Amino acid sequence: MAGLTLPASRRLGSALQALIPVTVQSRGFQTYSLPELAYDYGALEPYISGEIMELHHSKHHKTYITNFNAALEKLHDAKDPQSIVALQSALNFNGGGHINHSIFWKNLAPKNQGGGEGPQGPLASAISTQFGSVEKLITKMNSSGAAVQGSGWVELKHLVVETTANQDPLTNKGLIPLLGIDVWEHAYYLQYKNVRPDYLKNIWNVINWKDVSSRYEEAL
């Protein structure tokens, strides 16, 4: 399966390798399972409700993984180029969904685990060089996130703010993701309804800057 090895562990930092459950099927291809969160579903209240976290993690993310595994199995069995190429969008969407959400969970932390405490070290200076200040970065990310049409993500990728549609993996644009915010409606609807800007304002209280910094340093 040339070009299809998806080293999920590398995406999430080698320190977290142990946390990424992966099984190897007897037919010789890798499948994926739902990574556990480092905090309870309710730990990010009141910024993101426990109800949303539970649905988002145990249903949405899980479904991406289930469908990704199904597509991988079909890929393993595919006999001709047409069948392989036909699987492309399913792999992109579901695999992207898995990648994006795995990063997202690590990007969040409850207040008692450092959520919301601003960036330190090399990342902090890079942010102030590139954007002027953390506040300016936040403003930029929030306005980009609010402007995403339909479903997608707003990310900070190696000091550039980017948006992607649907579940397109951040790496599709050749950039290294540091921080991603899910702006699909399922990420906020039950709590914030249509008011996406409020969700974007409040989520910064639970952003895990330590994780963002470590990704930045790894990417340097």
Place this chain on the structure above:
Amino acid sequence: MATATCSSILRATPWPSQILSSSPSLRKGNTRSSYRPIMMEFHLRPLPFEMDALEPYMSKQTLEFHWGKHHRTYVDNLNKQIKGTELEGMQLDELLKHGYNNGNPTAYFNNAGQAWNHDFFWESIKPGGGKKPTGEVLHLIERDFGSFEAFVDEFKQAAATQFGSGWAWLVGMPTDPLVENKFGKLAIEKTPNALNPLIPLLTIDVWEHAYYLDYQNRRPDYISTVINELISWEVVTARLERAKATINFYDVVVPDDQYKYK
């Protein structure tokens, strides 16, 4: 901006433009036919049913947000985007054509598309709807999908697999009679975000805001419920009639004597 020259109407009605015309240049030259700019804007059409009429399949709370906030915002933002431009005064479907811009959609396209799509969606559902269509719609569905059940399966599949935000549609589609043995048929399409097809007959909104409060992530349940309980087949029939002006759904029978070369 469009202008009107019928002064009697203008004198009788308090046009908003009268506030604008407080500037001397506009008040001057008041001959019998004074030009007053007419401003047009789109309004959020009321729902064709009460907000709790679709319970328990689609809750009042969902409609309060979906129609009252999301749809309203598309309309309001569209008005803001076209105000004072040459687009003001255009009909909604003209705006869609312009905005689509041959696949390179303009800034107002999303709002125009979503405003149109939602109008179309509210008309497509009704309390006590669903079940099975009758008459010509049923005949064409059975002809072009094999059976009503096969149509439902394909429609559900399209709606469930529209990645991200979008819509699933039953459409009329012209075909090549030499290839498909007919001039036109019913088909199913799915579109992302705000796009819509050329000859739509029926739609389901599969943006998450359409079902999240009632069904959370269970999009397939939402789709089944809309199909079984809410679709207005009467409206689909009416749209089919209109579509026949564009597509011939039946074979053309050429009388034998026309084959003879005269």
